Amino acid sequence: MKQSPDKLSILYSTPAYKPAYEYGGPIAVVESIATRLVARGHRVAVYTTDFGLQEHPEIPRNAPQLVDGVEVRYFERKNIMQGLFRRMSYFSKSMGYFFAPRLGNVVRHTIGDFDVVHTHMPYVYPTHAVARMGLKAQRPLFYHQHGVFDPARLRFRNLKKKLSINLFDRRIMRQAAMLFALTEAERRSYRSLGVEAPCRVIPNGIDTDVYLQHPNTGCEPLSGIPSDHIVILYLSRLHPIKGADILFESFLRIARQFRRATLVIAGPDEWGLESTFRQRVAATGLNGQVKFAGLVTGRQKLELLARADLFCLPSLAEGFSVAVLEALASATPVMITPGCNFPEVELHGAGWVVERDAEKWATALAEVIADPESLAVAGHAGLQLVRRNYTWDRIVDQIESTYIEVLDRRKRLAHT
Numbered sequence: 001m002k003q004s005p006d007k008l009s010i011l012y013s014t015p016a017y018k019p020a021y022e023y024g025g026p027i028a029v030v031e032s033i034a035t036r037l038v039a040r041g042h043r044v045a046v047y048t049t050d051f052g053l054q055e056h057p058e059i060p061r062n063a064p065q066l067v068d069g070v071e072v073r074y075f076e077r078k079n080i081m082q083g084l085f086r087r088m089s090y091f092s093k094s095m096g097y098f099f100a101p102r103l104g105n106v107v108r109h110t111i112g113d114f115d116v117v118h119t120h121m122p123y124v125y126p127t128h129a130v131a132r133m134g135l136k137a138q139r140p141l142f143y144h145q146h147g148v149f150d151p152a153r154l155r156f157r158n159l160k161k162k163l164s165i166n167l168f169d170r171r172i173m174r175q176a177a178m179l180f181a182l183t184e185a186e187r188r189s190y191r192s193l194g195v196e197a198p199c200r201v202i203p204n205g206i207d208t209d210v211y212l213q214h215p216n217t218g219c220e221p222l223s224g225i226p227s228d229h230i231v232i233l234y235l236s237r238l239h240p241i242k243g244a245d246i247l248f249e250s251f252l253r254i255a256r257q258f259r260r261a262t263l264v265i266a267g268p269d270e271w272g273l274e275s276t277f278r279q280r281v282a283a284t285g286l287n288g289q290v291k292f293a294g295l296v297t298g299r300q301k302l303e304l305l306a307r308a309d310l311f312c313l314p315s316l317a318e319g320f321s322v323a324v325l326e327a328l329a330s331a332t333p334v335m336i337t338p339g340c341n342f343p344e345v346e347l348h349g350a351g352w353v354v355e356r357d358a359e360k361w362a363t364a365l366a367e368v369i370a371d372p373e374s375l376a377v378a379g380h381a382g383l384q385l386v387r388r389n390y391t392w393d394r395i396v397d398q399i400e401s402t403y404i405e406v407l408d409r410r411k412r413l414a415h416t
Contacts, residue, residue: 008403009043011114013130015098015121017072020052022268022295024237025322026146029204030120031068036396038069045071045114047107047130049100062102075100098124107133116403118142119172122149123164131172140177140406143197147182147319149189152339156241156316165193173197177406180399182320183341200402204320205395208387211329215306221264221293222307230261230369233308233332235296236315236323238269243314243337243356248277248290250314250361255286258369266293266304305330309375310368314356315339328386333378335364344389350382 016023018031034044078099117134119127179199181187236242251263281290311327311334318340334351345351354364
């Protein structure tokens with residue numbers, strides 16, 4: 001049943017949802033927005049897939065359930081592409097199309113219950129099915145790309161992306177009531193695809209109260225690291241786009257110069273990079289200065305972010321990195337690339353923006369490690385930056401008002 005006019009009934013589609021955080025930052029973003037809208041009295045439903053639920057058999061598939069007040073349906077996937085092309089290296093590392101046939105059937109029968117349809121991430125069946133049904137039912141469509149149309153990312157393994165954009169996504173975006181962009185660069189990426197639908201720039205947010213500034217150094221990822229060591233942290237998917245290899249190479253070049261520096265590499269190993277890294281560490285005799293933490297979540301993640309002296313993300317392209325916001329909220333300064341699209345970091349003295357080159361990163365790392373006081377000053381500046389500009393309440397205010405603005409405009413047009 002639809003809500004009263006002052007409260008909205010909102011449908012979100014996303015390829016994965018809590019607790020499948022290994023999919024990346026968009027999952028935490030969708031969860032944060034959805035739960036806050038529910039707290040404001042809106043009804044929010046999330047139609048997603050069972051990606052990442054292999055270790056959670058207790059979570060029902062296909063049936064609706066409440067997750068922190070959000071109505072979630074985890075639909076079973078059918079991995080068509082992996083099944084057909086499992087021996088082809090191009091597709092073997094693709095997350096796939098997230099085809100979930102029951103999702104389409106449920107959307108068809110429930111779309112009329114919603115005032116707003118909001119899709120997250122291109123290239124996937126949940127977005128295509130929900131957007132198509134929403135437009136057919138004349139519901140306003142809001143479209144979030146989460147940075148994946150950045151030209152640099154479009155060049156990476158681009159066959160699937162080109163097919164999806166040409167067959168589905170461009171047509172959907174052109175009919176959207178509102179496109180959401182995380183940065184001005186993301187707005188430009190829509191236009192470069194020939195999409196001229198209305199667009200609003202609203203960045204990601206962070207719940208600053210959740211994060212720690214003083215860690216318990218006894219937590220597992222930090223065990224064995226001396227308290228006087230400078231900890232350099234990589235906390236993201238181990239993926240060529242994210243730049244773990246750039247950071248690793250740059251650290252190896254300076255590690256012998258700074259014996260009291262430790263590199264911690266944390267995150268799901270999507271591309272099998274960790275075994276290569278371990279071999280290189282063993283060959284160079286730097287085992288004591290590089291730690292591999294794997295996927296880190298919950299309290300351990302908070303402790304690790306707080307203990308780090310510098311967070312590094314040499315990414316080729318980002319929408320608006322949640323991981324960078326998390327580091328800043330932990331009073332940990334950041335070193336990023338121009339592709340992270342976050343120049344405010346340097347403008348506000350919260351970190352450093354360095355070209356994506358191992359030699360340049362090695363030079364920059366050496367300079368900041370040699371000046372620990374600069375790290376402390378930048379960490380404090382970063383905490384103030386996120387508290388001032390990037391709280392979730394501030395971000396959700398903007399999203400909520402955009403929904404209402406679009407709905408009000410459609411009502412006025414309907415009465416003219």
